[in-house]
Amino acid sequence: MTKGEDTRHAIVEEALELVSTVGLEKLTIGSLAAATGMSKSGLFAHFKSKEQLQLQVLEEARRRYIDMVATPSFKEPRGVARLRSIVERTLNQWEEDLPGGCIFYAVSAELDDQPGPARDYLVEIQREQQKMLARSTQMAIDEGEFRADLDVDQFVFELGAITAAYHHFGRLVGDPKARKNARQMFEGMLARAQAKE
């Protein structure tokens, strides 16, 4: 990376942390200037508009998901081990990486009624994740670990339900049992999906 790219990346990381806590709407060139100590004109040199800044923050969130969840999980054997890694790492990421939890949930409620490039890109990222989950589930069938007639689409919806519920009840309602509940739900899904002997 050039020095300019380094700086831009450092700003985007700061912006991502801000969004994770306060949401995308409050991410303005002004609030980012306050958080980074940079001048507004300096920030404008890197991001021509609030929209450009939003898109780069979402791109950074996508990259972190790939680095922290997808890539290490793809090193696990295909099948149940890989699925388990994806679910556990997804839940871990929200506790370890971003102070405000999953940015995709944090901004979803903001963007679901606001058409535009940021919403389109967020939807694209979520569909990409769902396809990755569907492929990983199909592999568990192909490996003979899951039964051949498993409804892959339904299984992926329910994987999403685990993480959505964990995020909501764990973070918002502050239920200390949410992680245990999420894990138990996943283990139940695995048990029901197992191929019969």
Place this chain on the structure above:
Amino acid sequence: MTKGEDTRHAIVEEALELVSTVGLEKLTIGSLAAATGMSKSGLFAHFKSKEQLQLQVLEEARRRYIDMVATPSFKEPRGVARLRSIVERTLNQWEEDLPGGCIFYAVSAELDDQPGPARDYLVEIQREQQKMLARSTQMAIDEGEFRADLDVDQFVFELGAITAAYHHFGRLVGDPKARKNARQMFEGMLARAQAKE
């Protein structure tokens, strides 16, 4: 209701629709003045502060949930019929009532990192809903429809997972199968919870 209370209630209803679409953060005395055509000073006479306004919007959302979901479901027989009514009416409410979907999800991501009276009240409402779901689940056990060793706490978490996932994948990602997936997930939970003959 007195005329003053009528007016206040009409304003709160307008505010709730606004919040459902744009979020709690953008609900200001100014944006509400624009939406209702009232003067800022007229609105200030009803709501002394933005915080008061936020709390009254959450109270209205709670009242609607009771009117549209809880009360009609309590007319159903205890057990599976009542639980089914709660789940179906919860999903229906988001399609029929508020343009922006479930206000509790809409504002959860906004409030989860922002301590204060609005967050406290939102958490209280969600806990109240979870207790109501736990009581309704326990009734299905007491009626002999669900097996006696059912993990009620886990069942309630998974009920929440259905609605969280439906809201996220149906509304944000725009998946047309989300409702079918949500229903299938619920039917699977019911089947597994049934008392053995």
